[in-house]
Amino acid sequence: MIKQEIRDKFDIPQHAVLFALIYRAAVELYGRQGAQRADNGTKVYGYQRGMRMAQRAVKDKQPLNMRNYLLYGEWKDKSGLSKTEVKSLSPVYATNCTHCGWCQAWQDAGLLEYGKNYCTYVDKSLVKGFNRELSININSVLSQGGDVCRFEWLGSSFENPEEAQKFFAQKPRIESYTIKDFLYHTAHLLNAMFIGIQDKAGLDKATKIREKAMADFRQMYGDEMADAVRYESMSTDFSKI
Numbered sequence: 001m002i003k004q005e006i007r008d009k010f011d012i013p014q015h016a017v018l019f020a021l022i023y024r025a026a027v028e029l030y031g032r033q034g035a036q037r038a039d040n041g042t043k044v045y046g047y048q049r050g051m052r053m054a055q056r057a058v059k060d061k062q063p064l065n066m067r068n069y070l071l072y073g074e075w076k077d078k079s080g081l082s083k084t085e086v087k088s089l090s091p092v093y094a095t096n097c098t099h100c101g102w103c104q105a106w107q108d109a110g111l112l113e114y115g116k117n118y119c120t121y122v123d124k125s126l127v128k129g130f131n132r133e134l135s136i137n138i139n140s141v142l143s144q145g146g147d148v149c150r151f152e153w154l155g156s157s158f159e160n161p162e163e164a165q166k167f168f169a170q171k172p173r174i175e176s177y178t179i180k181d182f183l184y185h186t187a188h189l190l191n192a193m194f195i196g197i198q199d200k201a202g203l204d205k206a207t208k209i210r211e212k213a214m215a216d217f218r219q220m221y222g223d224e225m226a227d228a229v230r231y232e233s234m235s236t237d238f239s240k241i
Contacts (some may be wrong), residue, residue, distance in 0.1 A: 001030070002183065010182035012081050012101035018186055018217055018229070019118050020111035022193050025212035026112050027114065037205070039121055041196030046122040048192055048238055049074060050129020055241045056178055057130075060188040064131040066156035071170060076179045079103065087150070087193060088163055092113060097149035103142045103147075109220075116143040118148075123151070177241075187232030190214070194233075 002155050022041070026034035035061050053072040054064055062068050070093075081101030087094040106115035119141045140146030158164040189211065198206035218226035 002231065006224050006228050007181055007183045009039045011079055012077065012182065012227075013105035014221060014225065015174040015182050015186045015189060016102040016105035016115060016118075017109050017111065017220065018213065019102075019193075020106055020109065020115035020187055021213040021216045022190070022209060023117065024111065024114040025209045025216070026197065029208055029212065030201070032208070033201070034205075035117070037197040037201045038193065038209075039100055039117060040200050041193035042118055042121040043125045044196035044199070045189055045192035046125025047129035048188070050126040050131075052241050053126075054130045055176075059241070060094050061176070063094065064134075066134055067167065069127060069130045069134065070153060070156065071168070071174070072178055074178060075182070075185060079106075086164070089161065090159065093153045093156040093158060093164075095151050097142065097151070097172075100142050100149060106143065112143060116141075119143045119149070153162070183228055183232055184236070185237060187229050188238045190229055191236070191238055196222070 004073065019042075023035070023038045026038040028034075030037070051224075053074060054061050057064055057072050062072075070155040079101075081099075081104065082097060083099040084097045087096050102115065102118065103112070111182050119138075123136060123138060127136050137150075137152035137154060139150040139152065141147055142149050158167065190213075194206050194210050197209055200211075214226060214230065217229070
């Protein structure tokens with residue numbers, strides 16, 4: 001059992017940094033092929049998250065449309081590290097992320113080069129995990145030099161601000177079973193990246209990448225947090241809700 005005070009230490013920066021450390025380890029150990037394997041791990045991670053979101057929506061007897069994708073997200077920015085504004089309500093609901101906690105964490109740690117491919121794959125994989133028929137447009141990405149992250153949530157729209165406000169007001173009602181803490185998300189990242197890398201590179205290379213990344217994570221965040229991530233990643237079935 002992980003103590004709550006350790007669990008509470010995890011937030012967006014730990015999740016972001018672990019991703020970049022895994023990606024850096026893959027590149028340093030295996031070059032271009034390592035990067036491609038890490039990209040596959042990112043897709044696996046996003047797809048699994050989307051599948052869990054879909055499981056919860058189905059359990060609630062809700063259709064797997066884009067509106068419910070937006071409603072059933074698994075993370076909450078408890079520290080206000082990211083800022084998002086609504087760009088348009090119709091004909092397509094669109095948002096701009098003007099400040100990203102992940103991008104900031106990568107910049108602060110000097111790891112932006114290794115973190116930015118997360119943004120290339122994760123959101124599109126999340127959407128496909130939720131419903132293969134859905135898709136999004138990402139027209140700009142902060143981590144890759146854009147002024148904002150521009151998202152068009154295809155298939156969703158709202159007639160007016162009141163309708164949008166009423167829809168998203170449902171979030172607090174379902175957060176008790178949709179939102180997962182960032183230890184969970186960080187451990188899932190470690191687990192899914194390992195699976196995705198192993199699928200393309202084999203067990204030995206995937207293990208070397210994981211161990212190098214976790215050694216770096218341990219050096220940055222200490223034994224308690226590193227041990228918590230490893231324990232949670234090995235003791236949790238991330239394919240189920």
